[in-house]
Amino acid sequence: MRIICKELLLLSQVLLTLVSCDKNNNPVVQPEPEPVASYSLYPVPTAAATSGNNGYNGWVGDVMPHFLEGKFQLFFLHDATDREKQASAGQHPVHRFTTENLTEYTYEGEVIPYGNSSTQDHLVGTGSMVEANGTYYFYYTGHNGSSSWLQNNNAGWVNGNTREAVMYATSTDLITWTKQPAFTLKAPEGYNRNEFRDPYVFYNEEFSTYWMLVSAQRSGKGELLVFTSADPALNNWQLRGPLNVEGDYLMLECADIFKWGNQYYMLFAEDWSNTPGTRYRVASSTSGPWVKPTGGHDMFDGHQFYAARMASNGSKYYSFGWAHRRNPENDNGTRTWGGNLISHELTQLPNKRLGVRLPESIVNYFSKAADLAVKSQEGTVSSSGSNYVMDGSNVVAAYQFGEMKGSLRVSGTVSFSNTSGTASIGLNIGDGNNASYHIRFEPGANRIAAYNNGSEVTRVPFSFEAGKAYTMHLVVENSVVIVYLNDEVALTNRIYGAPGKTWKFSANGMKVDLQNAKVYTH
Numbered sequence: 001m002r003i004i005c006k007e008l009l010l011l012s013q014v015l016l017t018l019v020s021c022d023k024n025n026n027p028v029v030q031p032e033p034e035p036v037a038s039y040s041l042y043p044v045p046t047a048a049a050t051s052g053n054n055g056y057n058g059w060v061g062d063v064m065p066h067f068l069e070g071k072f073q074l075f076f077l078h079d080a081t082d083r084e085k086q087a088s089a090g091q092h093p094v095h096r097f098t099t100e101n102l103t104e105y106t107y108e109g110e111v112i113p114y115g116n117s118s119t120q121d122h123l124v125g126t127g128s129m130v131e132a133n134g135t136y137y138f139y140y141t142g143h144n145g146s147s148s149w150l151q152n153n154n155a156g157w158v159n160g161n162t163r164e165a166v167m168y169a170t171s172t173d174l175i176t177w178t179k180q181p182a183f184t185l186k187a188p189e190g191y192n193r194n195e196f197r198d199p200y201v202f203y204n205e206e207f208s209t210y211w212m213l214v215s216a217q218r219s220g221k222g223e224l225l226v227f228t229s230a231d232p233a234l235n236n237w238q239l240r241g242p243l244n245v246e247g248d249y250l251m252l253e254c255a256d257i258f259k260w261g262n263q264y265y266m267l268f269a270e271d272w273s274n275t276p277g278t279r280y281r282v283a284s285s286t287s288g289p290w291v292k293p294t295g296g297h298d299m300f301d302g303h304q305f306y307a308a309r310m311a312s313n314g315s316k317y318y319s320f321g322w323a324h325r326r327n328p329e330n331d332n333g334t335r336t337w338g339g340n341l342i343s344h345e346l347t348q349l350p351n352k353r354l355g356v357r358l359p360e361s362i363v364n365y366f367s368k369a370a371d372l373a374v375k376s377q378e379g380t381v382s383s384s385g386s387n388y389v390m391d392g393s394n395v396v397a398a399y400q401f402g403e404m405k406g407s408l409r410v411s412g413t414v415s416f417s418n419t420s421g422t423a424s425i426g427l428n429i430g431d432g433n434n435a436s437y438h439i440r441f442e443p444g445a446n447r448i449a450a451y452n453n454g455s456e457v458t459r460v461p462f463s464f465e466a467g468k469a470y471t472m473h474l475v476v477e478n479s480v481v482i483v484y485l486n487d488e489v490a491l492t493n494r495i496y497g498a499p500g501k502t503w504k505f506s507a508n509g510m511k512v513d514l515q516n517a518k519v520y521t522h
Contacts, residue, residue: 041477042323042480044057044059045058053107055109058079058081058084059078060079060322061076061078061126061338062076062254062306062307063307063320063341064129067311068174070100072311072320074096074105074311075094077126078094078110089114089116090113090116090123093124094112095107095111096109097341102362103362111175118149120143120144120167122144122149123142124141124143125198126197126253127140127141127168128201128309132231133231135170136172137169137201137232138170139199140169141165141166142167144161162193164187164194166199167183168180185212185214187216188239191217191223194217195217195251196216197253200212200254207287210232211228212229213225213255222249223243224243225239225241225242225243226241245266246281246292247292249273251272252269255268256268266280266282267280268280269307271306275303275459276303277303277306278306282352293352293354294351295463297446297462297463299460300356301492302458302491304457304458305321306324308320310346317345318359320341322341322342323493324337324494325338330497331436331495335494342492344359355488355489356484370518370519372386372519373402376399378398379392379395379397380395380397383399387513388517389512390505392421392423392506393421398507399504399506400433400503401505404501404502404503407476407478407521408475409473409474410520411516413471414514414515418443418466419444419466420509420510422440422442422507422509423510425438425439428495428498429503433502436452437450437451437457437493438451446461446462447462457493458491460491462485462489471484471485471487476498479494479498481495
C-alpha cells in the first residue's frame with residue numbers, strides 16, 4: 001500500500017505527503033464522523049466491548065490474511081479517524097479480525113503498534129507473516145517521511161535513514177508480538193529508497209528456501225524484488241533479483257504468490273494507471289515469467305476492491321481486500337484510503353484464468369426468500385412470477401423494485417439479447433424516480449462499470465455473449481453494494497444513498513430477461 005496518507009494524496013492529487021503526514025506540521029484535516037453503521041459481512045473495527053481488547057473505531061486498510069488454528073487470521077492496517085490520528089504519535093498499526101465463516105467476525109484489537117517520528121515505523125505499512133520453527137515472523141513496512149528523520153545529518157542518504165524499509169516482529173502465540181528493531185532491510189543500490197514496501201514472505205517449496213517479495217521502484221517503474229533466506233531467524237536476506245512481470249506500472253503493491261493445483265498465481269495492486277485495482281498474473285514457476293491470463297482480462301473486481309491477498313482453509317481459496325470509503329461520507333465525497341473488509345471466494349476458470357464468486361457462507365447467511373416488490377414500471381415490460389422481461393429495443397424499459405432495507409441479497413439469472421445495448425441497476429433512487437448511481441452492463445465495451453452522476457467510479461472486464469444466461473447476485477450491507485456475475489467477476493461499490501431507497505433494473509437498446517429473481521434476507 002501507499003502508506004503515506006493516501007487519502008489526503010487523493011484529495012490533492014499532488015505529492016504533499018510530508019506535509020499531510022508529518023505530525024510536526026500539524027495539518028488541518030476535515031473532521032470525520034465515527035463509524036456508526038453495523039456490519040456483519042463486511043466489518044470495520046469498532047471500539048472494544050470487552051476488557052483487555054485494545055481495539056478502537058476506524059477502518060480497514062490492507063489485509064494480510066492467514067488460515068491458522070481453524071480460523072482466518074485477518075491482520076490489517078488500522079486507519080483511525082482523523083481526530084484520532086491527529087492526537088497519535090503515528091499511524092496504521094496492525095490490527096486483527098478472526099473468523100471461521102466470513103459472516104461473523106471477532107475484532108481482536110491491536111497486534112503491532114506504530115512507533116513515533118524518531119523511529120523507522122512512524123507509520124506501519126503492509127507486510128505478511130510466516131512461521132518457522134515454532135516462531136511467527138511478521139514482516140512489515142516501516143515508513144517515516146518526517147523531515148527530521150530523513151535529514152539525519154546525511155543529505156546524500158548514503159547510509160542514513162530512508163523513508164521506507166522492511167522490519168519485523170516475532171510471536172509464539174499470535175497475540176503478543178515483539179519488535180526486532182535491530183533488523184531493517186532497505187532498498188538496494190539503484191532502487192528508489194522512498195518506494196520500498198509491502199514485504200510478502202513465504203516458504204517457497206519449489207526452491208526449498210524462504211522468499212520475500214518487496215514492492216520496489218527503479219527508474220520510475222515498479223518492480224517486484226525477491227530476497228531469499230534459509231531461515232528467518234538468521235536475519236540474512238540475500239537479493240535474488242526482480243521478477244519478470246508483464247505490464248508497466250508505477251508500483252506493484254501488496255503482491256503475493258500462491259499455488260493452486262499445478263498453476264502459480266500472483267496478485268498485486270496498482271493505483272496509477274487508467275484502470276487501477278487488484279490484478280493477477282499466472283506462471284508455471286515462481287521464478288516466472290509472470291504473464292497476463294489468456295484474453296488479457298487480468299482483474300476480477302474493480303477499483304473499489306483494493307490490495308487483495310489470498311488465504312485458503314485447505315479446500316477453498318479466498319481473496320481479502322477492502323472497499324474505499326469517501327470523505328465526507330456521502331456519494332459525492334472524495335474516494336479515500338481505508339474502508340470495509342471485503343471477502344471473495346476465488347474460482348479457477350478455463351485458460352488459467354481466475355474469477356470470484358459470492359462465498360457460500362454468505363449465500364447461506366441470507367436464507368429467507370421473498371418475491372421482489374414492483375413499485376413501478378416503464379416501457380415495454382412483462383412479468384410472470386419471479387421472471388421479469390424488459391424490452392428496451394426501441395425505448396428504455398425498466399422495473400422499479402422496493403426499498404433496500406437492512407442487509408439483503410437479490411439473486412437470479414440474467415440474459416441480454418444483444419451485445420450492442422446496455423442494461424443497468426440504478427440505486428439510491430430519489431426525486432422523480434431517478435437514480436444517480438448506476439451499475440451498468442456494457443457488452444459492447446466488454447465490461448461492467450459503475451457511474452455516479454454520470455462519472456465513472458469503477459469497472460471490471462467481462463466478455464458477454466448474446467442470449468447466454470448468467471447467474472447474478474446483488475449483495476447490500478449498508479453502503480457496501482457488490483454485484484457478482486457468473487462466478488467470474490464482482491464489482492464492489494460504495495453507495496451511501498442505497499440503504500432505504502428503491503432500485504431499478506433497466507434495458508436500453510436490448511431486451512433483458514431476469515429470471516428466478518428473489519430477494520433474500522437473514
